[in-house]
Amino acid sequence: MVTETKTDRSLPQGVGEFTPGWWAFTVAAVLVLVAGVAAYVYQLIEGMSVTGLANTGTQGGATWGLYVVMVEYFIGVSLAGIVLVAFTKVFDIGALRPVSRVAVLLTVASLMVGVLSVLLDLGNPLRGIINMMLYARPQSPFFGTFTLVAVGLTLTSLVYLYLDGRPDAARLVEVDSGLRWYHRLWAAGYSNTDAERARHRRTMFWMSILVVPLVVIALSTEGLVFGIQVGRPGWYGSLQGPDFLALAAASSLANLIVLTVIVRRIGGNRGQLVKPVVFRWLGGLLLVATAVSVYFQIVETFTLLYATPGGERQLADALLTGPYAWIFWPSLLMTVAGLLLLVLQAARKKWNVGWLVAASVLVSTSALAERYLTVVPSQTHGMMLPYEPGSYFPTWVEFTVVAGLFALGALLIGLFMKVFPIIPLNDIAEEVKLDA
């Protein structure tokens, strides 16, 4: 058992140690990010005509494309992290404590990148920020995206990450390092007295209880953006909100598992603090979330197939045998394969990290494809007036910008791990005490 105590002279968990491997990762990520920024600047100068987007109807295109798909995907990925940590705190699930900071960090990073994707998709990004403050209309579902998600949830997660880290920051202040000023800033006067600790616990407990409804309401608006639209086939319906949450749960847990494995792997000895029981928890939760999400998919596909209205039928044909079949079937196959891998491991009561990562990658990739299939086909096929079917495929500009988004998310996480311990020190110490 590896433990860290306040008597350690150096910073824990590789904080402050900028290794060659870390530099290689960072330089690579920065290069991709720079390419993404360059592509976006090109889009700003030339106009959005450099994307594959076009107007629906007579122009036969999709007006929302890869950027909106990424908004939906990234914001979905933010779900599980903070909810899981909230449950860990409220129900006192000690086993999951080591991953609590990774989880909240994933929520914060994916929200930031997701909200950025919203701006990338706007024809007037600057006006998007200013006019939302001056003229926002709460009647529009976009209001939820801009307020509840972009401001409310993002700031709440940041505050959560900050407050939850204060006891650790206070501990790090005692280490004489180059980052001491930063840890002192973070601790902001917190010094781990008994009274402070009690107040900290109380704060985190109530914040954990309050954050869950906020997440559910905020993220539901992402589904409602589509669910309240009668003008498009396959969108209108009360299932869009819950369906968004189900897929969000699956994709976010999958990403959390991959990230946890990376943390554990590069953490060396220290990474062993993430014990196998964590993967049993995460694997089991991913299994449930994936099963629920598959259930929603089946229900929705059947509704599309049995529906008689022309538009829905046309959409179903486009998905199952038409131009989107090459995404639809592999995506379904990946989900089923991922689910099978999880079921087999659960049945044998033996969780293998390698297989768990494989299942996670399958589930997460198919979730991305699912988001694409929700956003795009309903615009190109089955319009209510008999326009000819359209088509959409992203251009290199969109792909490069999106690659930049992934790089930005990875950079945020990578940088955080070098300035703050990714595995909470405080909780570990407590757990060690519990074990003893």
Add this chain to the structure above:
Amino acid sequence: MTKYAMAVDLNLCQGCRGCMTACKVENNTVEGNFWMYVFRFEEGNYPDTKMSFLPRPCQHCDNAPCVKVCPVGARYKRDDGLVLTDADRCIGCRYCELACPYGVNYFNWQKPEKAQYPIVDWEDPDLEAATGGAIPPYKNPDLDQLWGEEQRRTAGGGNLDGVMEKCTFCVQRVERGRQPACVETCPTNALVFGDIDDPETPVSNYIKKNRTWTLLEEAGTRPSVYYIGGKPPSREVSEIERPKATV
């Protein structure tokens, strides 16, 4: 109180698409944007086929889905029934376009200078000498004005990059007591426009005397465009002669 509406007599429409051209000239819309669009449909199998036409301006709905979803109130409905776009406020999110079941919204994907029809070489120095480099050489100055009680912009007005536009019922003409460009140009008088709150106007009489229907009634949008004759388009028809419409 004035309430503008349009009647479209499909018994008279011959599908000449003159209205589409008039609209483009009046509103300076860029390549591929058709604020007024005329479907040309074909039904049945050769040789038993039947052609039909359906002009599709913005329906200026009383329960406009585009107005409801706009996050900043750039899309607005005036008391006189017109549904307009404040181009100075539009953030370019294109949600209105997705909310509209009729497909009447056109986003400007690039600067208008770059989206003109390639009828001439716009970069030609000889042309530049004559036009002073303005692309297109003439722009309707009315489009840049503020209109109505609200004194707001009404559409792209000069076709700005990154904002949404659509049919305005030619608000700049209507406010001066003139007819929309499409109505004025129609050679068969298939389009009738006016105030339906006044029972004496031609459009009121037209709607009173004829059996009318509205487009996509099931969507519950309560359009201000009334169709006479013909029948609502079904899935049995297919569109023919779609104009080139790329961005």
